[in-house]
Amino acid sequence: SDRINVAIDGPAGAGKSTVARKVAEQLGYVYIDTGAMYRAVTLAANRAGIDPGEQDRLKELVEVLNIRLAPGENGQMVFLNEEDVTSEIRSRDVTQHVSQVASHESVRIRLVELQRQLAAARGIVMDGRDIGTHVLPDAELKIFLTASVHIRALRRYQELKDRTGVSLEQLEAEIAGRDLSDEQREISPLVCAKDAIRIDSSELTIEQVVALIQELGRTKL
Ligand code: C5P
16 A cells, blocks of 8 residues: 555643544544544543552553544544544543643554554554554554643643633643653653654644645655
């Protein structure tokens, strides 16, 4: 097949999902948001009263969970045992616990298996933290998308500000905290793959980043 796989990794709030969705749209590829899967597991754990540190109960939980991604009108939809949880997985409660849930090996093994199945057909744009390093080491194009913590918090703040009372400082601290746990965890930490192209989006618009990735993609097609 002449279709390639594109891996887009990077820290929270760097614009990965928006960029990945647009790149997929323009290539006619399927977009897969792996963060949404870790969020779905976290939501299921919260509902079941499982603490993000309870390794054994989390292992049992992921074994019976059914997580399904499907394209929707406003981006990717997420189903947990066939219930639409697309918006609920974006809650602050889930956001605050997801990194700890994602640090467990049993959770990662299960979700990575699912991610590899989804990518087997190729023609996939997948975003996450460990896609280029671990999930799809053979992806033809690997991007590591970053931006300064301040810029990332500011963008999130502008998205959220009318809906929550959270301050910019608070968001900055939360993002920095999530970066740290994602970078320092033992299994598949957030790190730039050796063969990934690093793009700092601090001073770029979404459109500019998308155009840049498309240009890079053309050289691989
Ligand atoms: O991308 P998003 O911010 O929705 O991801 C939520 C969390 O899921 C991340 O902070 C990280 O802890 C975890 N994650 C991961 N590996 C991935 C994608 C997300 O550990 N491939």
